Amino acid sequence: MKFMILVKATKDSEAGKMPTENLFAEMAAYHEELQKAGVLVDASGLQRSEKGWRIRYDGQKRSVVDGPFAETKELVAGYTVIDVKSREEALAWTKRFPNPSLDGGQAEIEVRQYFELEDFPQSESIERFRKIGVGQ
Numbered sequence: 677m678k679f680m681i682l683v684k685a686t687k688d689s690e691a692g693k694m695p696t697e698n699l700f701a702e703m704a705a706y707h708e709e710l711q712k713a714g715v716l717v718d719a720s721g722l723q724r725s726e727k728g729w730r731i732r733y734d735g736q737k738r739s740v741v742d743g744p745f746a747e748t749k750e751l752v753a754g755y756t757v758i759d760v761k762s763r764e765e766a767l768a769w770t771k772r773f774p775n776p777s778l779d780g781g782q783a784e785i786e787v788r789q790y791f792e793l794e795d796f797p798q799s800e801s802i803e804r805f806r807k808i809g810v811g812q
Contacts, residue, residue, distance in 0.1 A: 678790035685751035702774035721754035
């Protein structure tokens, strides 16, 4: 079971403030533990939304909206992906996630379980995803 740990952005992260060396050390130690346990899939920080964009859809029409985006509480500053045996194991790991706040104050992470191809009814389209290695 794969889970994504989403680190929510803050005003500081959106302003371009970088984590302290202490926070980097805590995150490195946590991710080393994930790796040693064999559950770490991927992890990275994301540039602030000023350097990003969104694509809005209206039927077949698409429009580009350049960042920055106003609502920091809806933005993601980084992520970690883990592959574990159960929801309970994912919960145990995420309870140990270091406080990602740049000042040690309030912060939030959100954890979301991945869909797996087995979660969907068998179909030709699902087989196409299986062949290219997506969702496994």
